[in-house]
Amino acid sequence: MTDPVSGLIYILIFPGFLFLFLYALFLAFLDRKIAARMQQRVGPPFFQPFADFIKMLGKEVIDPAGVDRVIFDAAPLVALAAVMTAYLYIPIVGNSPLAFQGDLVVVLYLMSLPTIVLFLLGWLSRNIFSAIGGIRSVTQLFIYEVPFFLALLTPALMAGTWSISEIVIWQQKNMWFVFLQPIGFIIALIGLQAKLERTPFDIPEAETEIVAGPWTELTGRRLAIMDLTVDVSFVVGSALVAAVFLGGPLMPWAVTPGWLAVVVGFFLFLAKTLAVLLILSSIKVATGRIRIDQLNDIGWKYIAGASIVQVGIVLVMNYLWVYA
Amino acid sequence: MPEVVVSIGPHHPALKEPVNFKVVVDGEKIVRLELDLSYNHRGVEKAAEQRDFIRVLPLMERVCGICSHSHSTAFAKGIEELMQLEIPPRAQYIRTIIAELERMHSHLLWLGVAAHVIGFNTLFMWTWRDREAVQDTVEEMSGNRVHYGMNEVGGVRRDLTPAQVTAALERLPNLEERIKKYVDMVSSEETMLIRFRGVGKLSKEEALKYGTVGPTARASGVDYDTRKDDPYLAYADVPWNVVTDTNGDVYGRTRVRIGELWESLKIVRYCLENLPEGSIRVTAPRNAPTGEILSRYEAPRGELAHFIRTNGTDKVERVDIRTPTLANWTSVAICLVNQNLADLPVIVAAIDPCLSCTSRITLLDKQAKKTGVMSLDELIWRNRSRDQEQVRP
Numbered sequence: 001m002t003d004p005v006s007g008l009i010y011i012l013i014f015p016g017f018l019f020l021f022l023y024a025l026f027l028a029f030l031d032r033k034i035a036a037r038m039q040q041r042v043g044p045p046f047f048q049p050f051a052d053f054i055k056m057l058g059k060e061v062i063d064p065a066g067v068d069r070v071i072f073d074a075a076p077l078v079a080l081a082a083v084m085t086a087y088l089y090i091p092i093v094g095n096s097p098l099a100f101q102g103d104l105v106v107v108l109y110l111m112s113l114p115t116i117v118l119f120l121l122g123w124l125s126r127n128i129f130s131a132i133g134g135i136r137s138v139t140q141l142f143i144y145e146v147p148f149f150l151a152l153l154t155p156a157l158m159a160g161t162w163s164i165s166e167i168v169i170w171q172q173k174n175m176w177f178v179f180l181q182p183i184g185f186i187i188a189l190i191g192l193q194a195k196l197e198r199t200p201f202d203i204p205e206a207e208t209e210i211v212a213g214p215w216t217e218l219t220g221r222r223l224a225i226m227d228l229t230v231d232v233s234f235v236v237g238s239a240l241v242a243a244v245f246l247g248g249p250l251m252p253w254a255v256t257p258g259w260l261a262v263v264v265g266f267f268l269f270l271a272k273t274l275a276v277l278l279i280l281s282s283i284k285v286a287t288g289r290i291r292i293d294q295l296n297d298i299g300w301k302y303i304a305g306a307s308i309v310q311v312g313i314v315l316v317m318n319y320l321w322v323y324a
Numbered sequence: 325m326p327e328v329v330v331s332i333g334p335h336h337p338a339l340k341e342p343v344n345f346k347v348v349v350d351g352e353k354i355v356r357l358e359l360d361l362s363y364n365h366r367g368v369e370k371a372a373e374q375r376d377f378i379r380v381l382p383l384m385e386r387v388c389g390i391c392s393h394s395h396s397t398a399f400a401k402g403i404e405e406l407m408q409l410e411i412p413p414r415a416q417y418i419r420t421i422i423a424e425l426e427r428m429h430s431h432l433l434w435l436g437v438a439a440h441v442i443g444f445n446t447l448f449m450w451t452w453r454d455r456e457a458v459q460d461t462v463e464e465m466s467g468n469r470v471h472y473g474m475n476e477v478g479g480v481r482r483d484l485t486p487a488q489v490t491a492a493l494e495r496l497p498n499l500e501e502r503i504k505k506y507v508d509m510v511s512s513e514e515t516m517l518i519r520f521r522g523v524g525k526l527s528k529e530e531a532l533k534y535g536t537v538g539p540t541a542r543a544s545g546v547d548y549d550t551r552k553d554d555p556y557l558a559y560a561d562v563p564w565n566v567v568t569d570t571n572g573d574v575y576g577r578t579r580v581r582i583g584e585l586w587e588s589l590k591i592v593r594y595c596l597e598n599l600p601e602g603s604i605r606v607t608a609p610r611n612a613p614t615g616e617i618l619s620r621y622e623a624p625r626g627e628l629a630h631f632i633r634t635n636g637t638d639k640v641e642r643v644d645i646r647t648p649t650l651a652n653w654t655s656v657a658i659c660l661v662n663q664n665l666a667d668l669p670v671i672v673a674a675i676d677p678c679l680s681c682t683s684r685i686t687l688l689d690k691q692a693k694k695t696g697v698m699s700l701d702e703l704i705w706r707n708r709s710r711d712q713e714q715v716r717p
Contacts, residue, residue: 039449288444288515
């Protein structure tokens with residue numbers, strides 16, 4: 001990326017922030033529509049998430065008594081900035097021009113930030129529901145984060161690189177990791193569902209127990225930004241899973257000319273993220289919320305165990321086949 | 325962690341009813357529960373004393389939005405018994421049909437609510453869709469979805485035409501299939517099993533000790549159903565079974581209610597197929613003789629009791645309504661101790677609480693602008709002194 005103008009276009013317009021914003025809202029719509037149809041409802045029109053976003057931006061911002069306004073305003077923005085930055089390192093239409101060794105780890109850390117921000121918001125809100133929700137969200141973070149990280153790092157282990165783009169290239173040469181590491185793929189999907197706090201992992205914002213958890217005191221643009229953060233996290237998460245496990249935007253063979261490769265890559269990206277969305281929406285519809293102690297049991301006994309087994313299998317495969 | 329008071333309600337997304345729980349929690353564990361019930365005292369009993377019987381029935385329907393037929397039937401049944409009226413069998417059957425359809429829509433509604441409080445919204449949407457079939461049937465028969473207005477002292481107000489009977493019978497097979505699906509779901513759906521099993525345990529002894537009624541009692545193995553133990557309407561003629569369960573937890577209560585859905589369907593089908601011919605009402609006298617009666621009725625939520633005292637006029641001197649929710653409340657406070665905070669909504673929902681119907685008394689200090697609670701002894705003492713004052717002049 002030598003040309004600063006094309007770099008700016010990449011970051012700001014396509015496939016950068018503008019596209020990300022629109023695609024995030026589109027995925028939010030699709031998620032709601034799919035869930036609605038599965039539940040025999042009509043569901044929202046396609047512009048509903050956008051309309052909601054605009055409406056909430058225009059609403060009054062209410063400060064709960066005794067809350068530090070500056071931090072309360074800044075926290076949602078930090079969360080949004082973190083996930084948007086993470087997006088830049090993920091291959092969308094071809095490999096990311098910003099890729100470097102270790103961007104996988106950076107992306108994973110940036111994606112954890114919204115949860116920390118939620119905890120912070122819950123703590124700052126001076127509201128019992130928010131506080132319980134905030135505590136639940138970090139408790140949950142400690143449960144799903146370990147298996148999620150392990151599941152996403154095992155492809156790196158096999159490909160011998162810490163760069164998402166290079167993992168994609170490795171898959172182009174060999175095979176998709178979903179076939180090589182099916183356990184890891186399933187764990188990554190479960191972890192993503194938990195990270196996005198969707199049913200059955202919507203424990204921190206369980207509306208029938210603690211109103212909206214950390215979200216309770218968020219109003220107006222704070223709520224809008226936080227909602228957008230979750231929608232953007234969805235895009236980033238599904239794109240990450242698509243890149244690491246489903247071969248990203250690259251075809252198994254070279255596509256020429258260059259512009260055609262970009263178009264094909266973009267459609268592959270769309271198809272793969274939509275596939276991930278379909279799976280996650282189905283999980284959301286098919287389950288109820290589990291309890292935090294049940295999640296603790298399931299998470300540490302089975303999911304973490306399975307991810308360690310996956311790491312073991314990969315080490316054996318590396319020894320016998322990949323680096324033999 | 326130190327003990328924290330989580331105040332839930334009267335405005336809370338989990339509760340669509342006016343009640344306040346002060347839940348004392350230690351981390352996620354519930355230590356104790358304090359209840360404040362009476363946010364919606366509507367003075368129904370007082371209003372009933374000022375209307376004649378014909379005008380009390382619509383009022384009784386409005387005690388509850390779900391068991392509207394239960395309240396009006398319980399009242400009409402009591403008055404008819406005082407007047408020693410013989411109600412024609414066709415009217416009895418029609419009342420039974422509406423009563424069981426009401427039970428079905430109430431239980432389907434409950435199943436949806438129970439699913440919703442554990443975050444399982446798909447089941448919630450499905451049961452409420454199927455509930456529409458029941459409501460459509462009721463609407464076809466009575467013209468209304470909620471307050472059917474079918475009862476009057478001496479019988480029912482509307483007859484069922486053969487076309488209505490056929491239309492209702494045609495709806496049943498589809499409903500039967502859906503109920504079968506729910507029977508399957510409750511025993512195999514993992515997400516319901518892990519949230520319902522072992523939650524809110526109530527042993528048979530406790531169920532008896534705290535005077536629970538209805539599905540809450542039957543789920544703890546108490547074989548008690550007014551329809552069987554003290555048959556009224558057409559229940560003595562219809563073949564049906566009391567559904568009990570030995571689990572004693574939310575899972576058991578769910579199983580009982582789904583089993584009752586099945587039984588209700590059977591009763592409705594039997595009554596529709598064997599609807600006797602004849603008139604649908606007898607003319608009731610204007611006044612009821614002096615007397616007292618306790619009219620019991622198995623509402624969807626449990627045994628409902630109307631105590632009626634008449635004084636030889638066309639008005640009641642006193643009517644006292646004991647709703648099943650009131651009988652079940654104490655058991656909730658027992659069930660909740662040592663449970664998870666996350667299980668609070670589902671345990672509360674498991675008795676199918678209907679709070680606005682329960683509100684019978686409110687203590688209000690006008691000067692201090694405060695509401696309060698009263699012990700049983702104080703209540704008895706106050707009642708005595710009031711009676712004495714009435715006697716004295």
